[in-house]
Amino acid sequence: MTDEHKGQPLRVAKRLIKLTVNKETYEVEVHPSWTLYYLLHDRMGLTGAKMFCDRGACGSCTVIMEGRPILSCMTLAVECDEKTIETIEGIAAANHPLIDAYIKHHCMQCGYCTPGFIVTAKALLDKNPNPTELDVKEVLAGNLCRCGTYPQHLKAVLEAAENLRGG
Amino acid sequence: MAMKAPGDYQKLQAEGRYQVGADVPKVTFSEIGRRGVRRLDGYEKASGQAIYTRDIQLPGMLYARVLMSPYARAKIQRMDTAKAQALPGVRAIIRYDDVEVRDRMLNGCYFGPEWVAPRLAGWALKPIRPVLGDEAWYEGQPLAAVVAADSEDIAIKALRLVKVQWKELPFVLDQEEALRPDAPILRPGADTNLLERPRQSIQKGDVERGFREADRIIEFRARRNAHLWAGAELPSVVVRWNGEKLEMWVHEQQPYHAKMLLSEWLKVPMNRITVHSPYQGCAFGGRGNPANNSENGMNILAALLARRTRTPVKLLYDRREYFYGESADMMVGDFKVGAKNDGTITAVQMKNVFAVYMGTHGIDHFVENTKIPNLLCETSTADVSKGPAWWCRCEQLPNTFCFTLVFDHVAAELGLDPTEVALKNDGYDGHDITELSKYKREHGFPDRDSLRECIEAGKKAIGWDEKWHPPGTKRLPNGKKHGIAFTWNHEWDDTRGTGSAALMIENDGTVSIIGQQSDIGVNPWTSYCQIVADELGVRYEDVNIKPFTLDHGYALMSPDGSANLCTNGEVLRKAAQKAKKMLLDLAAQKFKGVEAEELDIKDSVIYMKGAPEGQKTLMEVVARTMPMSASVALWPEPPIITSAWHNQGLWGMALETGRPRLCRQAHFMEVEVDTETGEIEVTKVVNVNDVGKAISPETVEGQMYGGTYMGVGRALSEEMVWDENTGILLNRNLLDYKYATMLDCGPIETIIKETGMGHGPYGAVGVAEDIATVIPALLGPAVHNAIGEWIGEYPITADKVLKALGKSQERE
Numbered sequence: 021m022t023d024e025h026k027g028q029p030l031r032v033a034k035r036l037i038k039l040t041v042n043k044e045t046y047e048v049e050v051h052p053s054w055t056l057y058y059l060l061h062d063r064m065g066l067t068g069a070k071m072f073c074d075r076g077a078c079g080s081c082t083v084i085m086e087g088r089p090i091l092s093c094m095t096l097a098v099e100c101d102e103k104t105i106e107t108i109e110g111i112a113a114a115n116h117p118l119i120d121a122y123i124k125h126h127c128m129q130c131g132y133c134t135p136g137f138i139v140t141a142k143a144l145l146d147k148n149p150n151p152t153e154l155d156v157k158e159v160l161a162g163n164l165c166r167c168g169t170y171p172q173h174l175k176a177v178l179e180a181a182e183n184l185r186g187g
Numbered sequence: 188m189a190m191k192a193p194g195d196y197q198k199l200q201a202e203g204r205y206q207v208g209a210d211v212p213k214v215t216f217s218e219i220g221r222r223g224v225r226r227l228d229g230y231e232k233a234s235g236q237a238i239y240t241r242d243i244q245l246p247g248m249l250y251a252r253v254l255m256s257p258y259a260r261a262k263i264q265r266m267d268t269a270k271a272q273a274l275p276g277v278r279a280i281i282r283y284d285d286v287e288v289r290d291r292m293l294n295g296c297y298f299g300p301e302w303v304a305p306r307l308a309g310w311a312l313k314p315i316r317p318v319l320g321d322e323a324w325y326e327g328q329p330l331a332a333v334v335a336a337d338s339e340d341i342a343i344k345a346l347r348l349v350k351v352q353w354k355e356l357p358f359v360l361d362q363e364e365a366l367r368p369d370a371p372i373l374r375p376g377a378d379t380n381l382l383e384r385p386r387q388s389i390q391k392g393d394v395e396r397g398f399r400e401a402d403r404i405i406e407f408r409a410r411r412n413a414h415l416w417a418g419a420e421l422p423s424v425v426v427r428w429n430g431e432k433l434e435m436w437v438h439e440q441q442p443y444h445a446k447m448l449l450s451e452w453l454k455v456p457m458n459r460i461t462v463h464s465p466y467q468g469c470a471f472g473g474r475g476n477p478a479n480n481s482e483n484g485m486n487i488l489a490a491l492l493a494r495r496t497r498t499p500v501k502l503l504y505d506r507r508e509y510f511y512g513e514s515a516d517m518m519v520g521d522f523k524v525g526a527k528n529d530g531t532i533t534a535v536q537m538k539n540v541f542a543v544y545m546g547t548h549g550i551d552h553f554v555e556n557t558k559i560p561n562l563l564c565e566t567s568t569a570d571v572s573k574g575p576a577w578w579c580r581c582e583q584l585p586n587t588f589c590f591t592l593v594f595d596h597v598a599a600e601l602g603l604d605p606t607e608v609a610l611k612n613d614g615y616d617g618h619d620i621t622e623l624s625k626y627k628r629e630h631g632f633p634d635r636d637s638l639r640e641c642i643e644a645g646k647k648a649i650g651w652d653e654k655w656h657p658p659g660t661k662r663l664p665n666g667k668k669h670g671i672a673f674t675w676n677h678e679w680d681d682t683r684g685t686g687s688a689a690l691m692i693e694n695d696g697t698v699s700i701i702g703q704q705s706d707i708g709v710n711p712w713t714s715y716c717q718i719v720a721d722e723l724g725v726r727y728e729d730v731n732i733k734p735f736t737l738d739h740g741y742a743l744m745s746p747d748g749s750a751n752l753c754t755n756g757e758v759l760r761k762a763a764q765k766a767k768k769m770l771l772d773l774a775a776q777k778f779k780g781v782e783a784e785e786l787d788i789k790d791s792v793i794y795m796k797g798a799p800e801g802q803k804t805l806m807e808v809v810a811r812t813m814p815m816s817a818s819v820a821l822w823p824e825p826p827i828i829t830s831a832w833h834n835q836g837l838w839g840m841a842l843e844t845g846r847p848r849l850c851r852q853a854h855f856m857e858v859e860v861d862t863e864t865g866e867i868e869v870t871k872v873v874n875v876n877d878v879g880k881a882i883s884p885e886t887v888e889g890q891m892y893g894g895t896y897m898g899v900g901r902a903l904s905e906e907m908v909w910d911e912n913t914g915i916l917l918n919r920n921l922l923d924y925k926y927a928t929m930l931d932c933g934p935i936e937t938i939i940k941e942t943g944m945g946h947g948p949y950g951a952v953g954v955a956e957d958i959a960t961v962i963p964a965l966l967g968p969a970v971h972n973a974i975g976e977w978i979g980e981y982p983i984t985a986d987k988v989l990k991a992l993g994k995s996q997e998r999e
Contacts, residue, residue, distance in 0.1 A: 053340060067242040068235020070468070072419045074506030077921040080419070112234035123229030126885045129708030129893060131232030132419035132468030138233060161930045164921060166419045166469050167708050168896030168959075169889055170929040 037101040041066070042110030050097040057081045057092035059100075060107060068108035068135040072164065079163035080136035082143075083107045089143035108135035111142050117183040118142055121176040129167035137163050141177045149185055153178065202761070203685075205835035205946070207846050209631035212949045218717040218727045219949065222884050227712045227732070228466075237466045240438035243425045243501070249278055249335040251492050251502040252342040254349060256323030256330055259358040259572040259914025260373065263321040263331060263351055271334060271348040276341035279495045280349075281319065281333050287491050288319040291452075293484055299444050300451035318452075318487050323353075324373065325574045326915045327511055329484065335492040335500050358572035358914040362542035363519060365569040373570045382543070382568040389550050389564040391617065394525075397534020397561030401525030405600045409520050409592050409967075409979040413513040413542075414905040416579045417924060420468025421509050426489040427499040433490060434461040440474045440705050441745040442737055448483040453490060462703075462737040470707040471580040473512055475745075510919040511574030513907060516584035517542040520549060525561075526597045530608040534561035535593055539585065541568040544576045549589040555848055556590070556677045558614030572914050580897065581956040583679075588964045588981075591674040595968035596977070599658060605968070606642045606651070606853075609675045613638045615847040626847055627944065635942045638675060641853035641875040644938050645673075649855040649873045659975020667859040667868075670973025674965045678850035678877060678952040680945055686744035686755045687832035690719065690762045692770065694813055696791055696805035698725055700732040700759065701828075702741040709955045710886040711751050715743075715759045717882055718948070722763035723770075724788030725805065741830065751955070752882065753947030754835055760948055761831035769827050774808045835946070849944035850877035850952050856965045857933070860973040862992055865985030867970060869899050870933040872962070879945025879952045890955045891937040898962025900927035906982050 034049045041064065050059060060066040060083065069092050072080035081092040084106040112119055118138050121127075128134040137160060144151060144159045151159075156177045160170075193201065218224060231237040268280050281287060293316055298304040320330050332349050336342040357371040364370055365380040373380055398404060425436040433455055439445050442464040450457045467474060489502035518541045525534040539549045550564030594612075598605035613620050620636065627634045646652060654671050661669040688702030700715055716730035723730075733739070744754040771783040774793045778786065778801065787796055793808055795801040809827060816823040855873040860866070874891045881887045904925040908917045918924045943950030963981065971977050976991040989995045 061242070062244065066235075067238065070239075070419075071241060071421065072468070073921040074421065075920070078419075108235035112236070119230070119233045122233040123226060124223075126226060126229075126710070126889045128226075128229065128232040129710070129889060130419060130467060130469045130706070131228060131237050131708065132239060132466075134232050135235040157929050161928045164419075164926065164928065165893075166417065166471070166897070166926065167889075168893030168927065170896060170932075171892045171935055172889065173929070 035098055037098060039100050039102070040104045042107060042113065052096070052098050054097040055093055056083070056095040056097050056100055059097040060092060066107050066109050070132050070135060072133060077164065078133065078136070079140060080133045082136045082139045082163070084139060084143050087143070087146065089140050108139050111138060116142060117180040118145070118176065121180040121183070125172045125176040125179070127169050127172045127176050129169055133163060133165045137165070137173055141173070141180070144177070145181055145184060149181060151177070151181055199832070203832040203834050205757070205833065207630060207946070209943070210948060210950050211631065214721050216721060218720045219882050220880065220884065221717070224713060224717060224727060224883060226710055227716060228706060228710070239420050239466045239468050240425070240436050241420050241423050241468070243436045243465065245425060245427060245499040248425065248499040248501050249337065249492070249496060250339040250342050251333055251335040251489060251500050252339065252346055253329040253333045253488065253502070254331045254346050255508055256326055256328040258323055258353060258355055259326045260356040261323045261353040262356060264354050265352040266331060267350040268332060270350070271345040274341065274345050274348060276337040277334060277345045278337065278498065279335045279492050280345070281488065281491055281495070283317070283319045283321045283331050288317070291318050292316065293318050294452050295448045295483060300447045302451065303447065318484050322375070325572050327508065327574060327919070329508070333488045333492065333502070335496055339503065360571055360573065360909050360911065360914060362517070362540050362569040362571055365571050366540070366567070373572060380570045382570055389548060390562070391554065392561035394534040394536045394561045394563040398523070398525040401533045402528045403526050403600060405524045405526065405596050407522050407592070407596055407977065407979060409522070409588070411516045411518050411588055411981045413517045413573065413907040414901055415510065415512050415514055415907060416469070416471040416473030417921065417926065418469030418471055418473045421506060422474070422485060422504040423501060424485050424489045425499060425501045426486070426493040428493050428497070432459045432461070435486065435490070436463045436465060437486065438467055438474055439464060440467070440470045440707060442703060442705060443742045445483065445486055446737060449486050449490065452483060452487050463735055464703060464705045464737070465735055467705050467707045470705070472578040474707070475578065506921065507919040510907070510916060510924070512579065513543070513573060513576040514579035514584055515544055515546050515576055515582050516588055517544060517576055518549070518585055520589060522589070522593060522596070524593055524597055526601060528601060530597065530601060530603045530611045532557070532559045532597060532612050535559055536563045537589055538565045539589070541566065541585070542571045542576065543573055544568050546578065546582045547585050549585045552583070552586040552590040552676060554616055556615065557612045558617055558619040559612060560617045573909070580959050583956070583960050587676060587961045590676060591961070591964035592967060594674065595672060595971070599968070599971060602657065604655065605673045606646060609673070610639060610642065613851070623847060623849065627849060632849060632944045633942060635944065637849065637877045637940070637942055637944060638851040638853070640940055640942070641851050641877055642675070644940065645853040645855050645873050645875040648936050648938060649857065649871065651855065654857070656972070658972050663859060665859070667861050668973040670858045670860060670969040670971070672856050672965055672968035672972050673853065674961060674968070675851060675853045676957065676961050677848040678852060678879070678945065679954065679957040680753070680848050680850065680947065680952040683836040684744040684754045685832065685834045686742070686758045687830065688741045688743055688755070688758050688762055689739070689828055689830040690766045692766060692805070692809050692812065692827040694810055696809055697729045697731065698723065700730065701739050702732070702734065702743040703737045704734040704743040704755070705745060706734065709751060709890065710883060711755065714752055714882045714886065715755060718756055718759045719763045722760050723767050725791045729791055751953070753945070753951060753953055754833055756882065756948035756951065757833040757835070758831050761833065762829050765829040765831060766827060769829060770808065773812070773824070773827070774803065777803060777808055846946060850879055850942060852876045852957060852961065854958070854961055854965055856962070856969045858966070858969040858973055860970060860988060862974065865988035867903060867966070867983065867985070867988065868933070869903070869931070869966070871936070872899070872932065873936045873938070874958055875938040875940060876954055876958070877940035877942050877944070878954050879943055879947065880941050880949040881939050882949070882951060884939060887939055887954050888937045891958055892935055894955070894958025895935045895962055896927045896932055897959035899932045900925070901959070901963040902966035902982055903927070903931065904982055904984065
């Protein structure tokens with residue numbers, strides 16, 4: 021590819037996008053090659069989304085876009101114009117019961133994948149406030165945890181769901 | 188002649204050395220062992236606020252990437268970096284033939300730099316390699332060129348523009364093939380692929396006599412294919428030169444070693460190097476210093492680029508590049524075992540051939556854990572065209588692999604209950620458990636039969652007596668074959684290592700633990716604070732740790748093994764006990780006319796024993812003990828800062844020779860095997876660990892869950908797959924290299940036993956490494972129990988099951 025441009029990368033214009041992150045609106049100039057992960061993590065300082073598998077296998081970079089959990093490492097920032105995004109920082113700032121439940125049940129060991137799990141679980145609870153154990157397992161099976169704290173996540177998510185329902 | 192009193196340093200030496208014997212706690216447990224203690228790192232990690240090395244960014248920082256070899260074995264003939272250099276945004280390229288790196292090798296070894304261990308230099312990761320060489324010994328090896336650029340993208344593009352003319356050389360992937368006379372010799376200058384140092388023959392008794400005494404001889408062969416740590420956070424290092432001083436942010440388990448090694452290589456005095464070690468996203472040995480690709484290589488290259496560009500540099504690896512570091516158990520073993528009909532094992536012989544490996548041999552747990560009198564282990568290690576192998580949670584993998592397979596083969600061949608075979612052979616170093624009992628009594632330990640207790644609890648939990656059956660005899664209503672298996676081992680009382688820390692009582696009465704420690708997830712800081720709280724008599728909430736920098740001079744034992752808590756718990760206990768003495772001494776002055784011995788502390792309140800009305804808060808007592816004060820003195824008092832160190836080691840300095848392991852663990856696994864598809868499902872695992880004393884029970888359980896998932900993944904699917912024709916590693920990503928997800932294991936039951944028979948603080952032993960190390964081999968016996976056939980190659984994948992059942996078309 022690069023050879024076709026005599027060793028120089030193809031010049032592509034940056035683009036201005038507008039997006040809402042954790043209820044704040046931002047206008048940012050993004051390069052077309054930037055991923056949403058790069059924009060959030062490296063440019064906006066929202067380091068809760070983590071680079072783990074490096075490309076689409078582990079769920080650690082998950083954020084919620086328009087109500088859906090997505091992999092920010094597989095999403096281009098330019099695609100996010102006019103989009104509403106929620107990250108772990110927003111979920112923590114809102115004091116979501118998942119945070120306390122995760123601490124209580126020791127769902128983190130090294131903690132690197134933890135934000136991705138919580139964001140994924142939050143998206144589930146938004147849609148399904150009364151999930152079964154299998155619902156939780158199926159949703160979180162897409163998130164990898166090398167420390168293997170999986171059984172503790174189940175307890176935490178079910179307990180947070182109960183707390184949210186006012187149980 | 189009068190004895191000379193020990194000098195101050197001698198006193199300090201003695202204070203830190205472990206004395207063999209039971210630890211009978213003198214403190215009332217309030218926080219220690221309590222459930223529901225809020226973990227210290229919990230909020231930071233759950234809220235996404237925890238900062239890891241990968242998250243560190245400095246203003247103006249450049250991004251660096253290293254070229255990786257595309258060939259399994261090749262040498263560079265010519266390299267042209269002109270186009271890469273001309274790419275806008277490229278700020279520096281260091282080539283293998285540049286003066287900074289030419290002929291310079293990676294330095295040091297597992298124990299630190301060469302000045303610490305000159306005779307061991309290079310040991311740990313053979314062969315010794317240049318920091319940036321021109322010869323590839325495995326595909327994916329970092330070499331040839333490193334680029335620093337304005338962005339990671341530009342650095343990657345620049346590497347693509349580097350034109351290399353390679354000369355491909357013949358390679359070997361299999362360790363047995365590498366030892367054949369016609370194999371190409373891989374290392375320059377060598378005349379064999381046999382790596383000399385790890386070649387060992389360990390002998391105890393006389394195996395031939397043992398075979399003669401046996402009723403049955405059992406022979407089998409087993410193989411473990413490569414897997415690796417594959418930790419969460421990818422490697423990176425950030426380096427900044429502040430004039431002649433160097434500051435770095437590392438992703439390492441042993442930052443102190445990193446500092447020593449870098450100092451040695453760059454000739455920068457250690458006191459000019461500042462090291463930060465933020466939160467660490469996993470390690471499992473993968474961030475142990477020798478593994479830091481390797482022995483310091485990343486740090487050196489980043490420091491050189493930062494010096495050349497006079498700009499901070501962050502050097503990063505991506506996931507593909509982080510696929511090096513095979514676990515320590517890449518091995519093939521031939522076993523011969525003699526046993527009596529009642530299950531008494533009379534002799535074990537094994538011949539193990541490892542690939543690019545250093546360390547354990549396979550026989551060690553028979554020595555440490557059984558009364559078997561005749562043992563022989565012949566180990567050889569071959570160089571192959573794969574990346575360096577390194578300890579990966581943990582170096583005991585070959586030992587647990589051989590131990591489980593020998594015991595379960597014996598039980599299956601004799602038609603005996605494997606739990607009975609275990610109990611029949613329990614012991615240490617050729618002695619039976621009556622000798623262990625004697626040892627326990629002589630050294631003040633409770634005399635409990637740990638293995639029997641673990642087995643009984645586990646059998647009950649899994650329903651062993653109802654479920655255990657002869658191999659291949661139980662088909663379930665769903666059509667699958669049911670299997671159940673058991674294995675056992677000693678505890679991981681590896682209490683090895685050295686740690687140091689200080690305690691400072693702040694002026695508000697809170698307590699700071701001062702001591703660097705890389706957090707890799709085993710929740711150590713919570714446990715340290717629990718210990719300080721109970722020993723000092725303060726509230727748990729009032730204790731905190733400052734673990735992220737080495738600059739204050741204290742470094743707690745690195746978390747590279749179960750060594751963590753068992754060593755550091757002692758450090759914190761001693762420091763707290765010293766601080767308490769100072770505190771009561773000071774308090775006695777405030778109480779007026781009272782001796783320190785008449786005072787005590789509880790919940791951060793100092794009180795007169797037997798007179799509850801006479802109380803002062805900790806804050807009232809220490810309010811003026813400040814390290815600095817306004818120039819107009821406000822009656823300042825000296826600060827209360829104490830420090831302690833601890834050194835303990837079953838190995839290394841071998842301070843505690845003749846220290847048998849007293850606690851045991853028992854593990855049970857159930858599987859269902861689909862004989863049509865070969866698919867194996869692990870439906871239940873029961874872990875029973877005698878941890879001596881659980882300081883933080885939830886943390887212990889977390890390690891038991893996590894170790895099980897890692898173990899099950901290793902057993903079922905974790906495997907690095909190389910292409911035989913090209914020597915290229917094919918699955919350098921986490922989709923094709925499969926570790927366990929939430930759906931890959933059935934319910935896990937964790938049972939904690941606390942016999943107090945550990946050599947660690949309060950009778951504790953480690954637990955973080957062992958389950959992931961013991962569980963993988965257990966799948967073989969479980970599948971054998973299900974289908975009646977042994978599968979001798981791990982991981983045990985569906986194709987191997989079908990082959991064992993004679994359903995595969997694949998030719999041998």
